[in-house]
Amino acid sequence: MLDKNGIAKRIAQEVKDGYYVNLGIGIPTLVANFVRDDISVEFQSENGVLGMGPFPFEGDEDADVINAGKQTITTLPGASFFDSATSFSMIRGQHVDLTILGAMEVAENGDIANWKIPGKMVKGMGGAMDLVASAEHIIVAMMHTNRSGQSKLLKKCSLPLTGVQCVKKIVTNLAVLEVGPKGFVLLERAPGVSVEEIKDATEGNLIVNGEIPEMRID
Amino acid sequence: MLDKNGIAKRIAQEVKDGYYVNLGIGIPTLVANFVRDDISVEFQSENGVLGMGPFPFEGDEDADVINAGKQTITTLPGASFFDSATSFSMIRGQHVDLTILGAMEVAENGDIANWKIPGKMVKGMGGAMDLVASAEHIIVAMMHTNRSGQSKLLKKCSLPLTGVQCVKKIVTNLAVLEVGPKGFVLLERAPGVSVEEIKDATEGNLIVNGEIPEMRID
Amino acid sequence: MIKKTVSSVEEALKGVQNGMTFMLGGFGLCGIPEKAIAELVRLGISDITCISNNAGVDDFGLGLLLQKRQIKKMISSYVGENDEFERQMLSGELEVELTPQGTLAEKCRAAQSGFPAFYTPAGYGTEVAEGKETREFNGKMYVLEEAFKADFAFVKAWKGDEAGNLIFKGTARNFNPCMCGAAKITVAEVEELVPAGALDPNQIHVPGIFVQRIFQGNNYEKRIEQRTVRKRN
Amino acid sequence: MIKKTVSSVEEALKGVQNGMTFMLGGFGLCGIPEKAIAELVRLGISDITCISNNAGVDDFGLGLLLQKRQIKKMISSYVGENDEFERQMLSGELEVELTPQGTLAEKCRAAQSGFPAFYTPAGYGTEVAEGKETREFNGKMYVLEEAFKADFAFVKAWKGDEAGNLIFKGTARNFNPCMCGAAKITVAEVEELVPAGALDPNQIHVPGIFVQRIFQGNNYEKRIEQRTVRKRN
Numbered sequence: 001m002l003d004k005n006g007i008a009k010r011i012a013q014e015v016k017d018g019y020y021v022n023l024g025i026g027i028p029t030l031v032a033n034f035v036r037d038d039i040s041v042e043f044q045s046e047n048g049v050l051g052m053g054p055f056p057f058e059g060d061e062d063a064d065v066i067n068a069g070k071q072t073i074t075t076l077p078g079a080s081f082f083d084s085a086t087s088f089s090m091i092r093g094q095h096v097d098l099t100i101l102g103a104m105e106v107a108e109n110g111d112i113a114n115w116k117i118p119g120k121m122v123k124g125m126g127g128a129m130d131l132v133a134s135a136e137h138i139i140v141a142m143m144h145t146n147r148s149g150q151s152k153l154l155k156k157c158s159l160p161l162t163g164v165q166c167v168k169k170i171v172t173n174l175a176v177l178e179v180g181p182k183g184f185v186l187l188e189r190a191p192g193v194s195v196e197e198i199k200d201a202t203e204g205n206l207i208v209n210g211e212i213p214e215m216r217i218d
Numbered sequence: 219m220l221d222k223n224g225i226a227k228r229i230a231q232e233v234k235d236g237y238y239v240n241l242g243i244g245i246p247t248l249v250a251n252f253v254r255d256d257i258s259v260e261f262q263s264e265n266g267v268l269g270m271g272p273f274p275f276e277g278d279e280d281a282d283v284i285n286a287g288k289q290t291i292t293t294l295p296g297a298s299f300f301d302s303a304t305s306f307s308m309i310r311g312q313h314v315d316l317t318i319l320g321a322m323e324v325a326e327n328g329d330i331a332n333w334k335i336p337g338k339m340v341k342g343m344g345g346a347m348d349l350v351a352s353a354e355h356i357i358v359a360m361m362h363t364n365r366s367g368q369s370k371l372l373k374k375c376s377l378p379l380t381g382v383q384c385v386k387k388i389v390t391n392l393a394v395l396e397v398g399p400k401g402f403v404l405l406e407r408a409p410g411v412s413v414e415e416i417k418d419a420t421e422g423n424l425i426v427n428g429e430i431p432e433m434r435i436d
Numbered sequence: 437m438i439k440k441t442v443s444s445v446e447e448a449l450k451g452v453q454n455g456m457t458f459m460l461g462g463f464g465l466c467g468i469p470e471k472a473i474a475e476l477v478r479l480g481i482s483d484i485t486c487i488s489n490n491a492g493v494d495d496f497g498l499g500l501l502l503q504k505r506q507i508k509k510m511i512s513s514y515v516g517e518n519d520e521f522e523r524q525m526l527s528g529e530l531e532v533e534l535t536p537q538g539t540l541a542e543k544c545r546a547a548q549s550g551f552p553a554f555y556t557p558a559g560y561g562t563e564v565a566e567g568k569e570t571r572e573f574n575g576k577m578y579v580l581e582e583a584f585k586a587d588f589a590f591v592k593a594w595k596g597d598e599a600g601n602l603i604f605k606g607t608a609r610n611f612n613p614c615m616c617g618a619a620k621i622t623v624a625e626v627e628e629l630v631p632a633g634a635l636d637p638n639q640i641h642v643p644g645i646f647v648q649r650i651f652q653g654n655n656y657e658k659r660i661e662q663r664t665v666r667k668r669n
Numbered sequence: 670m671i672k673k674t675v676s677s678v679e680e681a682l683k684g685v686q687n688g689m690t691f692m693l694g695g696f697g698l699c700g701i702p703e704k705a706i707a708e709l710v711r712l713g714i715s716d717i718t719c720i721s722n723n724a725g726v727d728d729f730g731l732g733l734l735l736q737k738r739q740i741k742k743m744i745s746s747y748v749g750e751n752d753e754f755e756r757q758m759l760s761g762e763l764e765v766e767l768t769p770q771g772t773l774a775e776k777c778r779a780a781q782s783g784f785p786a787f788y789t790p791a792g793y794g795t796e797v798a799e800g801k802e803t804r805e806f807n808g809k810m811y812v813l814e815e816a817f818k819a820d821f822a823f824v825k826a827w828k829g830d831e832a833g834n835l836i837f838k839g840t841a842r843n844f845n846p847c848m849c850g851a852a853k854i855t856v857a858e859v860e861e862l863v864p865a866g867a868l869d870p871n872q873i874h875v876p877g878i879f880v881q882r883i884f885q886g887n888n889y890e891k892r893i894e895q896r897t898v899r900k901r902n
Contacts, residue, residue: 018671020878040671040672041671042670042671042832042877045607046537046538047464047607047610048463048607048609048610049606049607050876050877050878051670051832051870055664056666057665057667057668058666058667059665060665061660061663061664062606063465063466063660064467064594064606064607064608065606065607066463066464066466066607066660066661066662067607068463069662070463070465070466070517070661070662071662072660072663072664072665073664076670077832077865077866078670078671078830078831078834078865078866078877079870080834080870080876080877081604081606081607081871081873082609082876083541083604083609083610083611083612083613083614084463084489084540084541084610084611084614085541085542085544085545085614085782086876087538088537088538088541088542088782089778089782089783089850090876090879091538091783092557092782092783093780093781093782093850094783095850096878111561115534119526120526122515122522122525122526122534123514123515123516124512124513124514124515124516124534125513125514125534125559125564126513126514126537127513127536127538129537129538129539129562129564130536130538130556130558133557133559133560134557134558134783160562160563161563162562163560163561163562164561238645258437258438259438260437260438260644260645262645263840264770265696265697265840265843266843267839267840268644269437272899273897273898274898274899275898275899275900276898276899276900276901278898279896279897279898280839281698281841281892281893282699282827282838282840282841282891283840284696284697284840284893284894284895285840286696287895288696288698288699288750288895289895289897290893290896290898291897293637294437295437295599295632296437296438296598296601296632297637298601298637298640298643298644299638299640299837299839299840299842300842301774301837301843301844301845301847302696302722302771302773302774302843302844302847303549303774303775303777303846303847304643305771305774306549306771306775307545307548307549307617308617308643308645308646309550309771310549310550310551310771310790310791311547311549311550311617312550313617313645313646338759340748340755340758340765340767341748341749342745342746342748342767343746343747343767343769343792343797344747344770345769345770345771346769347769347771347772347791347792347795347797348769348770348771348772348789351792351793352550352791378795378796379794379796380795381793382794542784551775551787552788552807552809552811553788553806554786554787555784555786555787556783556784557783573785573786573815574785578785578786582806604871605871606871637839638837638838638839639872
């Protein structure tokens with residue numbers, strides 16, 4: 001079973017040379033730490049920066065330089081700042097190659113819900129609706145089940161949707177899955193996790209074709 | 219009767235303190251020379267400059283600094299350069315207060331034609347269609363009649379339109395006119411020009427209310 | 437040059453009234469118009485509709501107006517950092533219209549640019565699209581979104597000049613440029629106000645034509661929400 | 670940092686083919702991609718559809734492609750400085766789609782920004798609106814215009830860096846930024862190419878994400894169409 005860093009590590013393998021990547025809050029943010037350093041990647045944050053670097057050294061924080069999670073950040077050579085309309089031109093115009101974000105629920109048709117629990121939690125969608133409606137490659141990073149142990153990979157989302165039929169890939173603490181025409185296609189098992197365990201934790205249709213390899217995470 | 223500079227001088231009186239003004243090619247360009255220097259005005263050119271100044275001194279021309287007429291220009295303190303989309307945000311968003319442009323024909327309902335003579339001359343509309351569809355104040359600067367002596371102030375335009383019901387005021391070599399609900403309202407006569415002469419040169423409905431003053435041009 | 441300078445925040449906010457709609461720049465607490473917000477609190481303007489990406493935190497930014505119950509309605513994309521906000525919203529005291537962030541930015545830009553409406557894919561198939569026209573272009577579905585209408589836009593820039601030209605710093609730019617010229621009156625507050633001619637005309641982020649009033653604010657707090665750092669070596 | 674530099678105009682134009690649609694920046698002869706145009710002439714690419722505000726003059730800019738009859742169709746707002754153009758158009762050899770200038774700019778920006786269509790007032794009631802949907806918003810009539818689709822965008826900037834970031838000078842900016850990222854491949858030529866990090870991230874006009882290939886051109890002619898001057902004293 002993977003921890004949050006493990007999920008981030010596995011997702012980092014999906015980041016290809018030359019990709020512009022938008023990372024959501026939470027686990028996705030960790031992905032930046034694990035991207036191979038022999039490939040060229042730029043991170044975009046929708047509040048208006050391309051070419052994000054690591055957190056600043058203590059004392060170097062600048063209130064005017066943050067990411068969409070409101071964290072102080074730095075920029076790398078070749079970076080640029082821009083306004084919100086331009087930022088979403090990058091996203092909506094599919095110039096950002098890959099979006100990695102968290103989810104409360106994903107449905108077997110690729111629907112995603114991650115912004116609202118009616119009557120209980122309403123933080124808002126932020127840029128997520130634009131991101132999922134636009135990106136060509138969308139990877140969801142999340143735990144396979146919620147705190148009560150219920151599956152987050154469903155036949156149909158029960159929460160208000162963020163986007164329809166948009167999720168392509170899901171990396172959880174248990175597995176790597178692809179959204180296929182008939183449901184979740186199991187691609188890889190987390191180290192030490194059996195296909196049975198994944199089946200049990202998946203409410204939506206799980207498609208298991210032949211032998212399922214264990215993921216390789218170095 | 220006014221010459222081109224006279225028309226420009228008269229139009230300059232319509233330019234008010236605090237106005238952003240877009241000047242078309244031809245007579246309108248001359249208006250800048252006659253605006254009172256005790257008021258604050260900024261000239262916008264739709265190719266991407268606000269705060270245009272006079273032509274450069276000989277030898278100071280810069281191929282990268284031109285107006286929409288492709289003339290080399292200078293900029294004044296407080297000027298800015300921007301892209302074409304932003305330029306038309308200024309125009310379409312009604313941030314430019316006054317548009318002064320030439321015309322081939324104006325109709326008594328405010329229609330204007332100035333971009334095409336089918337089968338003969340097709341230079342294109344440039345920014346004129348955006349300007350006339352957007353500006354709150356549109357003044358047409360033109361000769362009252364064409365080279366063959368035919369009126370350019372018509373009941374209905376015969377040429378392809380640039381915009382509908384948009385012209386508010388017209389300054390010609392003979393008169394200042396306003397477009398009213400029932401046609402061209404004569405406001406002022408050019409020096410030495412009689413109401414009769416203006417009537418003869420106007421095909422569209424000309425409304426003459428009482429005594430028509432002669433324009434004052436210093 | 438058309439001069440836009442006013443001498444104080446009081447003069448800059450002349451004309452604000454109860455029940456008006458305001459746009460406020462900023463992302464989180466980054467690039468927010470601190471001085472305009474403080475003046476709105478001081479004036480006690482109420483029944484406000486705020487168009488702002490976020491709602492501040494409990495004791496800063498728009499949180500200050502929420503505390504005093506001056507806000508009737510928020511139009512935002514993300515409001516997750518503010519307990520008082522969540523309380524007022526869940527209790528029904530506060531009206532909230534959640535809008536996708538890119539749509540929010542573009543509804544500002546549309547107002548600025550004279551576009552009445554545009555089609556965007558964001559929110560299609562979600563409750564955001566309920567009651568809105570949807571339409572297919574090239575095999576993909578889009579939602580028709582209309583331009584905002586607002587009385588005042590309050591923005592914060594780094595540098596500005598007498599002509600109203602603005603330059604921003606870092607990610608404090610965010611929604612500020614999109615809101616300039618998107619309301620009837622745009623009020624810009626800047627950290628440094630310079631004479632016309634002091635800024636390079638090539639490097640203006642917002643030309644002065646989009647700004648009606650500009651003033652210099654002092655002692656900006658610029659609070660950091662998430663101070664994330666790494667150790668040296 | 671994702672590197673966008675290519676070593677030559679030949680490499681920059683790899684993949685251009687007969688029958689393609691190209692966007693070309695510039696207003697008149699100001700800010701045109703001189704090197705890309707010269708290479709298109711050299712390659713003899715034909716049946717081109719050009720999206721460009723103007724069509725050059727007889728012996729420079731797009732006029733060079735017109736002379737060789739390489740252009741099948743022009744989409745422009747103003748073409749009045751070019752006799753060969755007018756001849757080909759009036760004789761029917763050249764297809765021409767005249768588009769209001771602001772609409773032209775926004776059709777580029779829409780393509781860049783993922784908007785399939787937008788409503789604009791320009792051209793309502795004229796032949797430009799024929800066959801297009803029109804619609805009323807708030808008592809005013811608008812025309813629905815769709816985003817452009819193009820294979821290559823050729824733009825010219827003043828400075829650029831390895832990451833594809835661009836900075837323009839003066840009014841040579843014009844349509845160039847709107848076209849970046851509006852075609853499948855954007856090729857930027859610059860007067861000065863600098864290493865990543867040499868440009869201030871606050872002062873980038875076009876972020877490199879909108880540019881696929883960048884190269885430095887030399888000996889720009891930058892011809893002036895109307896040399897207007899005043900005498901000293």
